[in-house]
Amino acid sequence: MRASxxxxxxxxxxxENGAGKIEIINSKVEATSYYPALFTEGNLTVNGGEVKCTSTARSAIWTEGDILIKGGTKVTTDGKYAMGGDGTFTVEEAEIDAKNTNADNIPAIFDESVPVIADGYHLNYAKAVDSAGTEIDLLSSGTQYFALYKNVHFITKAVYPVSFVVTPGGLTNVVVKVNGQEVTGSVSLEAGTYPVEVTADDCKAYTGNITITADPATHTQTVAMTYLPADYTKVDEAIAKANALKKDEYKDFSGVEAAVNAVDRDKNITEQSEVNAMAKAIEDAIAALQYKDADYTKVDAALAKANALKKNDYKDFSAVENAVNAVARGKNITEQGEVDAMAKAIEDALSALQYKDADKTTPAPAATATPAPAATATPAPAATATPAPAVTATPQYTIPQTGDTSTPALLVVLMLVSGSAAIGTAVVASKRKHNR
Structure with missing residues (x-):
């Protein structure tokens, strides 16, 4: 549309022409004139589409009512005075590029009709050019008063309040970051895809992407955290101890095997006490192990040999007795070397035995008494008895002193002497009787 x-x-x-308002919906409008290309004594609403207005002498757009631009509309204005109106200027989702081509330093947007971004929308892009031709990034500078500059170009986007539900419940120190920025409560996000990071105590860090649209279902994001695995260090140490043992040395190893087989590797950090209990069960089973008894077969065989001997047959039997007395019962299989040494000690002592020397003393001949000569009668003088010679006895074997002062040899001699005397007395008596 162009003025003639x-x-x-x-x-x-x-x-006077009716409703007194202009409403453009999803249309492409291009208007050029001397006075404002779009003028209304009422309100102006642009909802979608594209509008481009140029005025060669005045504002490109002017209203005596309110201005509302939304629906993603792109509005471009080029005039000699600031665009605007006497009412409010509200922007939802839109792109506005306003220029003032006047040689004078006149802003592109009327300072009494400064655009206000509606709730649920935010600036996505905002740059301006001042009177000196310097470009200013309004987003980074924090200066967003659009009615100061000869050229203002900004884009607004719809944003949605996005909240995060982090599971499981009861987590502590939960931190949610979107695009690297920490989020407290909810965050306003425009449609799009965003990287998200979530951390919490005892959990693996979560990283992923979320996609936000106008659909309310995307405005609540649920992040499921995964607990860190439990610490199995003590369990592994206990299993290493069990694996280092020789099961055949114990009376019953089944308790240790059962405790090791009961280990569950799927526990997480919230179940650490259960994992610690697994480690304790293995340690307790190891502590309860009992060694098998040592084998005393060789010891018993050596003892039997020693007991079969007559110790009086040997010069010195004490080494055997000492080795036998040194036998200690109750040793276990880990002390088998000591038990075998006991058997060897007895065997060595037996091997070292020496018999006593044989008795080389010649037995003495049996002692006999010499009988007195037969008595004969003589006429005269009177008969007299001839005394028997002294009788001596020779001992059969030498008997060592035992502390008794009398000896068997002496007794024999005395008995023989006594016998001879008795015989002599009997002979004398006979002769006397005969002479009588």
Whole structure:
């Protein structure tokens, strides 16, 4: 639309012409005129589409009512005075590029009709050019007063309040970051895909992407955290101890095997006490082990040999007795070497035995008494008895002193002497009787 002459508008809407408002919906409008290309004594609403307005002498757009631009509309204005109106200027989702081509330092947007970004929308892009031609990034500078500059170009986007539900419940020190920025409560996000990081005590860090759309279902994001695995260090140490043992040395190894087989590797950090109990069960089973008894077969065989001997047959039997007395019962299989040494000690002592020397003393001949000569009668003188010679005895073997002062040899001699005397007495008596 173009005005046919100066002093006119491309589009004019006054109260006398009806409703007194302009509403453009999903349309492409291009208007050029001397006075404002779009003018209304009421409100102006642009909802979608694209609008481009140019004024060669005044504002590109002017209203006596309110301005509302939304629906992703792109509005471009080029005029000699600031665009705006006497009412409010509200922007939802839109792109506005306003320029003032006047040689004078006149802003592109009227300072009494400064655009206000509606709730649920935010600036996505905002740059300006001042009177000196310097470009300013309004987002990074924090200066977003659009009615200061000869050229203002900004883009707004719809944003949605996105909240995060982090499971499982009861986690502590939960931190949610979107695009690297920490989020407290909810965060306003425009449609798009965003990287998300979530951390919490005792959990693996979560990293992933979320996609936000106008669909309310995407405005609540649930992040399921995974607990860190439990610490199995003590369990592994206990199993290493069990594996280092020789099961055949014990009376019953089944308790240790059962405790090791009961280990469950799927526990997480919240179940650490259960994992610690697994380690303790293995340690307790190891502590309860009992060694098998040592084998005393060789010891018993050596003892039997020693007991079969007559110790009086040997010069010195004490080494055997000492080795036998040194036998200690109750040794276990780990002390088998000591038990075998006991058997060897007895065997060595037996091997070292020496018999006593044989008795080389010649037995003495049996002692006999010499009988007195037969008595004969003589006429005269009177008969007299001839005394028997002294009788001596020779001992059969030498008997060592034992502390008794009397000896068997002496007794024999005395008995023989006594016998001879008795015989002599008997002979004398006979002769006397005969002489009588």
């Amino acid at each position: 002459a100066d002093q006119f508008n491309a589009v004019y809407m006054g109260d």
